[in-house]
Amino acid sequence: MILDFFNYDFIRFALAASLLGSITAGIIGTYVVTRRMVFITGGITHASFGGLGLGFFLGVNPLLGAAVFGLISGVGVEYLSRFHKIREDSVIAMVWSFGMALGIIFISLSPGYAPNLMSYLFGNILSVSTQDILIMSILLVLVLALFIPFFRLIQYVTFDEDFARTSRVPVSLFKYLLAALVALTAVVYIRVAGIILVLSLLTIPQNTALLFSNNLKKIMWLSIGIGFLGSLLGLVISYAGNIPSGASIIFSLVVLYLLGSAGKAIFEARMKLRKINLSATRFKP
C-alpha cells in the first residue's frame, strides 16, 4: 500500500509541495512568530479572499487577485504600524473581515459558474499542479535570496528595531520586503492549506521548534524538519483514512507540538530531579 502511495503523480506533487512548503514556511513562519505578527498574517490571508473573488469576477486567475490583495494589505498594515496612534489589532480585524466581505460580494456578482469555495477555504494539497510547484519554487528562491545574505540583519532588526535604526541600515526597506514575502507565502500556500488553515503552517512547527532552541538558525532548521514530518504524516493519514489533507496535516502538526511539549516537560522534570538528588547526596553526613 505504501508503494502504491508513491506511484501516483498527484502524491509526488503533494510531496514536492510539502517539501517546498516546509522550507518556505519554516523560514517565513519563524519570522512571523518571533516578530509576533501572527495576527497580521491571518489578516493578510483572509483579506486576500477579496482578491480571489475579484479574480473570479474579472475572469483572471483568482490566485493572482489574491496575491495583489495580500501584498496591498501586508505592506499597508506594515506602513500603518509606523503610526503608534493606530490600534493595530483593530485595523487588522477590519482588513480581515473587509477582504472576506469583498470576496463574497464579487463571487455572488460573478455570472453563472460558482467556484468551489471549499478548496480555497480549506485547501487541497492533492490538487497541486506543475504550475503550482513552479510558483512555489520561485517563491522559495526569493525567500532564500533575502534570508541567506541578510540573515543577521533580519535577526537584529526583528529583535530591536530602534537600535538597528541607529546603525545606519535601511530598516524600513527590509520590513517591507519581508512583509511582501509573508503575504506572498500566505497566498501561494492557500492552494495547499486554504485561507483558514495556512496560518498553521506558519506557526505550529515554529512554536514546536521554539520549545527546544533560542538560536534563530536552529529554530528555522527545526521548523523545516517538523513541518515536513507533519506534512508526510498528514498525507499518509489523509490517504489511509480518506480525510481532507489540510485537516490531517494540521492535526499531525499539533500532535507533534504536543509530543514536543510533553517530551520537554519530562526532560526538564528529570533534570530537576537529578539536581535535587545530587544536592541531597552532597549534604549527606
Place this chain on the structure above:
Amino acid sequence: MNLVELKSVSFGYRDEPVIDQVDLVIRSGDFIGMIGPNGGGKSTIIRIIMGLLEPWSGEVIISKETNIGYLPQTHNFDNRYPISVLEVVLSGLLKVHGITTRVNKKDKQKALGVLEKVGMADLAKRSIGDLSGGQMQRVFIGRALISSPQLLILDEPVTYVDNRFEQELYNLLEIISRETAILLVSHDIGQIVSSVRTIACVNRHLHYHPSNQITEEILESYNCPIDLITHGHVPHRVLHTHLP
C-alpha cells in the same frame, strides 16, 4: 577632534518645541554629563544625534568616521525573542559590517571580551529574556561597546540597576573614558557629577558648563531647576562655588 557638532538645533512634537537653538560640540576626550529635568529634552537631543529624529531646524554635523556606541533609555524589544546574550552583543557590530553583516571568530572573541568587561561572560549563551533588568543593562552596555566607538552615549544607564552595579558602572566608565569620549545622560545630578568632567544643562535650551563644579545658583541661572539639597547623597564638592 570634533566628533559631534550641533548648531542651533531645534525640535518639537506638533507645535510644541522641546529643544530650542541647541549648540553642542563633543570632542574626543570629553566626558560630558547631561542633566536636566524630566521632559527637558535630554533624550530628544540624544535621539537627534543618533539619527532617530530629524531636527526642525539647525545643523547636525557628524563625520562619517565617527562611530557612536549607544545605550538607549528604554529598550523597545520583545524579551521572548530567541536570541542569546552573545548574539545581542554582536548586533552592536551591525553598523560596522553593514547590511550583509557576518560574524567571524574574531568578532565572537571580541564579544566575549566585552562581556567579560561588563561581568556577563558566564551568561553568554543564555537567552536575553532570562536575565534580570540589571543583567540586561550590562549586556546592552556591551552591545554599545563592542564596535570600539569613539563616542559612547548612555541615556539614563542606571535606571534599572541596583546600587552595586551603579558603582561598578561608574568605575567602568572611568576606565572607558581614558580612550573614549562619553556623553552620560541623567536626570539626577548627584549620581554623575563626580564622574564627569563637564556638564551640559538641558531645559529646552542647553547651557554648557565647562567643569563639574556646579552650584544651585548656577543651575538656576541656567534655568535648569534640579534639586541639589533634597538629594541626600550629593557629593559635597558639588556645592563648591564655581569660580568664574
